[in-house]
Amino acid sequence: MHTHEARLDALRKELAARGLDGFVIPISDEHMSEYVGGYAQRLAWLTGFGGSAGTAVVLKDKAAIFVDGRYTLQVRDQVDGRFWEYQSVPQTSVAAWLAQNAPEGATIGYDAWLHSKGWAGGVAKALGANGGKLVAVEGNPVDAVWEDQPAPSLAPALVHADAHAGQSGNEKRAAVAEWLADNKLDAAVISALDSIAWLLNVRGSDVERTPVALSFVLAHADGTADLFIAPEKVTPELVAHLGNAVRIAPRDGFVPALQALAGKNVAADPERAVAAIFETLERAGASVVAVTDPTVLPKAIKNPVEQAGHKAAQERDGAAVARFLHWVTTTAPQGGVSELSASDKLEAFRAEGGLLRDLSFDTISGAGPNGAVVHYRVSEETNRALEPNSVYLVDSGGQYVDGTTDITRTVWIGPDAPPAEVKDRFTRVLKGHIALARAVFPRGTAGSQLDAFARQFLWEAGLDYAHGTGHGVGSFLSVHEGPQRIAKAAGGQAGTGQDLVPGMILSNEPGYYKTGEYGIRIENLILVERREIAGAEGEFYGFETLTHVPIERALVDQSLLTREERDWWNAYHARTFELLSPQLSGADLDWLKAACAPL
Structure with missing residues (x-):
């Protein structure tokens, strides 16, 4: 059996064991990044597709890969047409294809850490018309069958000197705090990696071609912030650079910190924060305001x-x-x-x-x-x-x-x-x-x-x-x-x-x-x-x-x-x-x- 055929077969067995009729695989990470680290290249591993934008859907008896006009030729070269239907966006979409192809009453899985809230809403609606439902999985099924999946990078986060940044992290956080106060908000979720890098004046080497460090930030109305990052990435230089107003916690502390925002008014960006962030906040009883990340315009x-x-x-x-x-x-x-x-x-x-x-x-x-x-x-x-x-x-x-x-x-x-x-x-x-x-x-x-x-x-x-x-x-x-x-x-x-x-x-x-x-x-x-x-x-x-x-x-x-x-x-x-x-x-x-x- 050919490598990619075997991988598709292994994924189908995993989906069946979980009671899922299908699963959606995007090129994405927990930060909605354009370029992603090796650990997040699930679509390439499964299909062989090497472009930077695309999504696949696997059902029990058929599978499709969705790319835009930039990749029409490439997808045919790299992905085996015996196992995958080629679909062009925006002429069609995952939602439209599932509405036509998913069996009646199907349960389709998705990883809420890899998709936007708007995307999930659209697909859920398309499936609902046929009695189906979209469900967030616990643990990505591709990861369960990808034996030699690389680990997320543990390279140290680097200080980006004020001499290059032109403005200190303290000044940037103060401006975000002022914006939060003006909008009667308690905190903002900053989940886009370049936004975090800009806000804290940090850089990294976790994603090829983009100098960012894998992490999440909660910025608060008092000017402080919480940085959630793997402890291996934290150096004494980073701690000294961030100072007392930025609390450093392990990356897996991010979800509990979101859950602790019950009763608070929290900003999250629907274009840059994944569905799981919105779901976690809403379930915890926070009042979520969908608004553009406050660092986006100042960074530009x-x-x-x-x-x-x-x-x-x-x-x-x-x-x-x-x-x-x-x-x-x-x-x-x-x-x-x-x-x-x-x-x-x-x-x-x-x-x-x-x-x-x-x-x-x-x-x-x-x-x-x-x-x-x-x-x-x-x-x-x-x-x-x-x-x-x-x-x-x-x-x-x-x-x-x-x-x-x-x-x-x-x-x-x-x-x-x-x-x-x-x-x-x-x-x-x-x-x-x-x-x-x-x-x-x-x-x-x-x-x-x-x-x-x-x-x-x-x-x-x-x-x-x-x-x-x-x-x-x-x-x-x-x-x-x-x-x-x-x-x-x-x-x-x-x-x-x-x-x-x-x-x-x-x-x-x-x-x-x-x-x-x-x-x-x-x-x-x-x-x-x-x-x-x-x-x-x-x-x-x-x-x-x-x-x-x-x-x-x-x-x-x-x-x-x-x-x-x-x-x-x-x-x-x-x-x-x-x-x-x-x-x-x-x-x-x-x-x-x-x-x-x-x-």
């Missing part, structure tokens, strides 16, 4: 120290990426460079400075047709050569103690000139990128209102791209950080209605993808800043571009650029040369000079 608005740190990180990172682009554009046309060897080389350039803590996500290294797969992740099976006369897309980033970076560059691997169609598409993406970078907008403008700035030149040619234009970015934290986004507001997507506020960092990353042929994306990070405009009626904002690395001039059709766009390009590259030239020498510096020459 970077203070001057964080902004300065980010710019320093970008300068170092930019020099590493520039050296890589010089290397790849001169080496790849001769052959012998693959997607994997290129991403390894890029990581090596980043690591040479000695300050890289981790990548900020798995590098998207897409040659030719693989560049058209938006969230492509290179593996030994899919690894392609960077062929002469092809398009290469590389989206990557680094985690540094002073900032988190994220940059995409699309380059032409010569030696011949690129085809007219590729230049046209690249230039339309570039024009959209410049339009967003140059945007000026009044206070109160949301990201969804700016999204069309980046798409307009593609739309004119009957083209578009199927991803958002910009996401928030953390400060030595998550590379995808809410609440702000620049995206179409379709279906009330989270964050698209959030006003853009000075201090927020976002990505600017329009793209174009021709399936089976090539992909194009140009991504810089941008900072929302105040704009002084003579005679302005009210407050106006714009963006400062933070990422400085040459953009591929071989792919630009200069006849499509306006005077203003050309001026932007020339000013951007002059600034890029000014920032990067002191860090480069020899052939790298010569390449930079040519790449930054005015149009």
